[in-house]
Amino acid sequence: MTVDPQTKTGGNLILEVENISLSFGAVRAIEDVSFSVIEGEILAIIGPNGAGKTSMLNVINGFYHPQEGQIQFGGEVRRQMRPYQAARGGIARTFQNVALFKGMTTLDNIMTGRNLKMNRWATNIFAAAFYVGPTRREEMRHREYAERVIDFLEIQAIRKTPVGRLPYGLQKRVELGRALAAEPTLLLLDEPMAGMNLEEKQDMCRYVLDVNDEFGTTVALIEHDMGVVMDISDRVVVLDYGRKIAEGTPDEIKSNQAVIDAYLGTTASSATA
Amino acid sequence: MSDSQADTMPRRLYRNAQSHPDSPAFAEKYLGIWQTYSWKKTGSEVRALACGLASLGLQRGDMVALIGTNRPQLYWVFFASQSLGAIPVPIYQDGIPAELEFVLNHAGVRFAVVENQEQADKLLAIKEQCPALEAIIYSDTKGMRHYPESFLYSYADVQAQGRQYDAEHADFFEQELASGQADEVAGIFYTSGTTGEPKGVQLTSANLLGSAEACNAQEGLGSADRQVNYAPMAWIGDHLFLSLSLSAGSCTSCPESRETLFADVKEIGPTMFFAPPAIWEQLLTSITIRMEDASRFNRWLFRHFMAVARRVGLDLLDGRSIGVVDRLRYALGELFIYGPLKNNLGLSHARLAITGGAPLGEDTFIFYRSIGINLKQLYAQTECSAYATLHRNGDARQDTVGPPCRGCDVQIAEGGEILVKSPGNFAGYFKNPEATREVMTDDGWLRTGDAGIMTDDGHLKIIDRARDVGALNDGTLFAPQYIENKLKFFPYIREAVAHGNSRDHVTAFINIDLEAVGNYAERIGLSYSGYTDLSQRPEVYELIARNIEEVNQDLSRDSSLSSSQIRRFIILHKELDADDGELTRTRKIRRATIADRYGDLIEALYSSKQEVAVEASVTLEDGRSSTFNANLRIHDAATAVNKA
Numbered sequence: 001m002t003v004d005p006q007t008k009t010g011g012n013l014i015l016e017v018e019n020i021s022l023s024f025g026a027v028r029a030i031e032d033v034s035f036s037v038i039e040g041e042i043l044a045i046i047g048p049n050g051a052g053k054t055s056m057l058n059v060i061n062g063f064y065h066p067q068e069g070q071i072q073f074g075g076e077v078r079r080q081m082r083p084y085q086a087a088r089g090g091i092a093r094t095f096q097n098v099a100l101f102k103g104m105t106t107l108d109n110i111m112t113g114r115n116l117k118m119n120r121w122a123t124n125i126f127a128a129a130f131y132v133g134p135t136r137r138e139e140m141r142h143r144e145y146a147e148r149v150i151d152f153l154e155i156q157a158i159r160k161t162p163v164g165r166l167p168y169g170l171q172k173r174v175e176l177g178r179a180l181a182a183e184p185t186l187l188l189l190d191e192p193m194a195g196m197n198l199e200e201k202q203d204m205c206r207y208v209l210d211v212n213d214e215f216g217t218t219v220a221l222i223e224h225d226m227g228v229v230m231d232i233s234d235r236v237v238v239l240d241y242g243r244k245i246a247e248g249t250p251d252e253i254k255s256n257q258a259v260i261d262a263y264l265g266t267t268a269s270s271a272t273a
Numbered sequence: 274m275s276d277s278q279a280d281t282m283p284r285r286l287y288r289n290a291q292s293h294p295d296s297p298a299f300a301e302k303y304l305g306i307w308q309t310y311s312w313k314k315t316g317s318e319v320r321a322l323a324c325g326l327a328s329l330g331l332q333r334g335d336m337v338a339l340i341g342t343n344r345p346q347l348y349w350v351f352f353a354s355q356s357l358g359a360i361p362v363p364i365y366q367d368g369i370p371a372e373l374e375f376v377l378n379h380a381g382v383r384f385a386v387v388e389n390q391e392q393a394d395k396l397l398a399i400k401e402q403c404p405a406l407e408a409i410i411y412s413d414t415k416g417m418r419h420y421p422e423s424f425l426y427s428y429a430d431v432q433a434q435g436r437q438y439d440a441e442h443a444d445f446f447e448q449e450l451a452s453g454q455a456d457e458v459a460g461i462f463y464t465s466g467t468t469g470e471p472k473g474v475q476l477t478s479a480n481l482l483g484s485a486e487a488c489n490a491q492e493g494l495g496s497a498d499r500q501v502n503y504a505p506m507a508w509i510g511d512h513l514f515l516s517l518s519l520s521a522g523s524c525t526s527c528p529e530s531r532e533t534l535f536a537d538v539k540e541i542g543p544t545m546f547f548a549p550p551a552i553w554e555q556l557l558t559s560i561t562i563r564m565e566d567a568s569r570f571n572r573w574l575f576r577h578f579m580a581v582a583r584r585v586g587l588d589l590l591d592g593r594s595i596g597v598v599d600r601l602r603y604a605l606g607e608l609f610i611y612g613p614l615k616n617n618l619g620l621s622h623a624r625l626a627i628t629g630g631a632p633l634g635e636d637t638f639i640f641y642r643s644i645g646i647n648l649k650q651l652y653a654q655t656e657c658s659a660y661a662t663l664h665r666n667g668d669a670r671q672d673t674v675g676p677p678c679r680g681c682d683v684q685i686a687e688g689g690e691i692l693v694k695s696p697g698n699f700a701g702y703f704k705n706p707e708a709t710r711e712v713m714t715d716d717g718w719l720r721t722g723d724a725g726i727m728t729d730d731g732h733l734k735i736i737d738r739a740r741d742v743g744a745l746n747d748g749t750l751f752a753p754q755y756i757e758n759k760l761k762f763f764p765y766i767r768e769a770v771a772h773g774n775s776r777d778h779v780t781a782f783i784n785i786d787l788e789a790v791g792n793y794a795e796r797i798g799l800s801y802s803g804y805t806d807l808s809q810r811p812e813v814y815e816l817i818a819r820n821i822e823e824v825n826q827d828l829s830r831d832s833s834l835s836s837s838q839i840r841r842f843i844i845l846h847k848e849l850d851a852d853d854g855e856l857t858r859t860r861k862i863r864r865a866t867i868a869d870r871y872g873d874l875i876e877a878l879y880s881s882k883q884e885v886a887v888e889a890s891v892t893l894e895d896g897r898s899s900t901f902n903a904n905l906r907i908h909d910a911a912t913a914v915n916k917a
Contacts, residue, residue, distance in 0.1 A: 213419065
């Protein structure tokens with residue numbers, strides 16, 4: 001299959017979400033949603049508050065188990081996935097509220113992202129206690145990768161700083177670093193730019209684009225800043241009240257009546273925005 | 274290669290590669306580890322780059338710009354260009370596009386080597402306006418993969434192309450290297466200048482190596498010395514250090530990033546360290562802040578031993594004898610305070626610490642010397658390759674800049690202007706013979722534009738820029754920089770501008786130091802929304818007023834300066850910034866720009882108003898600008914009575 005580098009259409013499907021429904025008791029969080037993620041693209045999932053975006057990400061990486069529907073990832077069809085299966089399969093994510101080990105340094109946090117890549121024979125508790133040749137080599141290999149991530153994200157100056165002491169924007173960057181350390185094929189970002197100032201947002205956009213560009217990582221992200229979404233994503237999926245109401249390129253989404261109604265309210269469509 | 278042949282910068286490099294091939298020439302921190310390049314390795318990297326540039330069409334006499342933070346790969350651009358008889362032109366990496374455009378066009382730059390995407394983007398934005406610019410070579414490939422422009426090359430590709438070119442053109446490089454001359458221009462350094470357009474200072478290999486050799490001999494520097502180069506590569510001070518290391522065969526280390534500088538300095542433990550006053554003051558500020566947050570006992574310990582250091586530290590460093598008791602107390606201080614402090618600054622091994630570029634406050638100077646750091650003042654200009662006067666060991670004083678360096682001669686012209694004859698005296702401004710004639714006398718003296726006097730013991734003393742020294746209406750001397758430096762010693766004051774020429778009394782603009790004042794605000798429980806808000810808080814005005822009153826006390830002790838006491842001041846709503854043209858890139862005040870832009874504020878200082886409205890515009894680094902409004906308070910300061 002040939003991939004158009006501009007639109008990335010025509011690429012392989014890396015993830016297919018088919019007819020997913022998820023409810024908590026009587027609350028229907030997601031209703032019959034299907035979409036797919038194309039290898040190498042940046043896909044944005046947008047929607048008003050409570051539209052089910054984060055629930056969708058949680059379904060994809062196995063935190064929530066949908067009552068109906070199935071997910072195809074890496075050639076396997078699953079009704080539900082466990083988080084570790086998702087991680088082992090190459091899905092890494094960041095969280096809406098930063099979920100780092102606050103007392104640990106930036107470097108240590110990023111090293112935890114290497115956990116699944118470590119050779120179990122070289123890093124088990126006995127080998128680590130003696131710190132023999134293979135263990136050392138294993139640690140050096142992973143440290144080097146972690147350092148590449150640090151270099152990539154330009155956070156050398158905070159390498160040894162406990163993340164709890166860092167400002168929010170930097171914590172977000174460290175969290176991205178931990179996800180990158182896992183060498184994911186699919187990166188899920190839950191509001192990577194929330195609460196950031198303009199400069200931090202611009203930096204983050206550049207990192208997301210660079211990750212996609214340099215490592216060929218597929219990115220699915222949730223974001224509220226429409227400017228960001230329209231600028232960096234290849235395709236957009238719009239959710240509202242748990243249903244998918246639109247899917248397409250940023251330009252198509254901008255002129256989609258259902259999306260405009262969902263964001264401005266149907267009765268307000270005549271009012272000035 | 275013998276010494277007599279190694280008289281150009283690149284030939285000196287290849288002599289080092291022969292005489293001590295395996296000792297380190299450059300080091301940079303990459304992936305958290307110090308990576309070193311030996312002189313031999315440096316030689317082959319430079320050769321590959323030079324041949325690569327030749328394969329792209331670089332000719333003798335062409336201009337090669339280099340833009341970025343200190344990296345071995347960028348330092349190699351100097352040597353690679355010089356090897357082929359091309360002229361390197363370093364450009365300040367934080368310059369806004371208009372400044373870049375001026376230099377690129379004035380020099381007629383054909384090739385530009387940049388550090389990364391950020392710099393490449395800047396050049397791409399102005400490429401249309403720079404017709405001579407043909408190729409842009411980038412060192413860091415991050416983010417550069419999808420640029421369609423055919424004139425963009427990666428540094429590694431150019432080097433690979435060069436290795437091939439080298440193989441196909443045997444002897445090409447050797448011949449080019451051999452045909453260089455010591456008196457050919459080896460670099461053009463654009464001076465920021467406090468007035469007018471930047472001027473291109475042409476320096477030859479003879480200038481740079483001549484100064485470096487004399488300096489190494491005077492200071493006893495050798496191949497075992499270590500330095501950390503972090504100052505802008507376009508600044509002559511940084512280049513003097515590069516020349517020192519080339520001449521001595523010592524190692525130049527580049528920090529990992531701007532933010533990691535102090536951690537990197539600590540790891541390298543440099544034996545020689547050059548910093549402008551702003552850095553020395555910033556370091557002292559951070560120490561002062563940390564001590565204020567320390568426990569009571571530690572604060573007492575610090576105060577006690579700093580008092581001991583102030584009393585006997587200077588005598589000890591200058592080799593004068595002190596009593597046994599004091600010697601013991603100082604040794605205890607070294608154990609508890611000075612030693613750990615120096616270690617923390619990364620300066621435990623520093624044999625030579627230099628400040629230059631602007632005067633350093635007396636208290637700052639004494640602080641470092643009293644704890645045993647051999648801080649000395651260097652006075653020079655780009656036009657004399659940053660080599661004119663420097664304190665000798667054991668004979669350093671804050672109020673002078675030392676005797677003329679080895680090989681230099683200094684004299685005071687009529688009217689007080691300082692004239693310098695140095696091995697580094699330049700080969701003229703590029704494309705500006707009138708300006709050259711203005712500063713070079715027929716018999717080879719450089720007019721510095723500074724006013725100074727020679728003391729009886731042969732030290733040079735700088736009073737001020739010759740044109741900045743003025744007089745109050747009562748006829749007494751007004752030397753603004755002198756007052757400003759006194760103010761800037763206080764950690765809370767980052768920048769100050771004193772007014773008073775042809776006025777009845779002295780007033781001042783103050784820039785607060787956000788870190789230090791922010792810390793103070795936190796301690797007294799003052800909340801604020803940002804720089805502008807914090808700067809206008811009455812509590813902050815009170816704080817600064819106390820600092821100013823201390824300066825006034827100090828000024829009142831000297832009868833000739835007593836009338837220079839500061840009567841009123843304004844804390845500015847924004848930091849004076851090089852991007853807005855208010856400071857030079859080396860943080861010197863541009864008085865004319867400030868007088869022009871803040872004329873209303875100055876008038877308000879000399880009126881009876883207690884408040885003044887401003888509309889300010891700020892220029893962002895990408896060239897855009899925005900405006901905002903603010904109301905600034907004007908505050909009175911108490912003056913002291915002359916006790917003399």
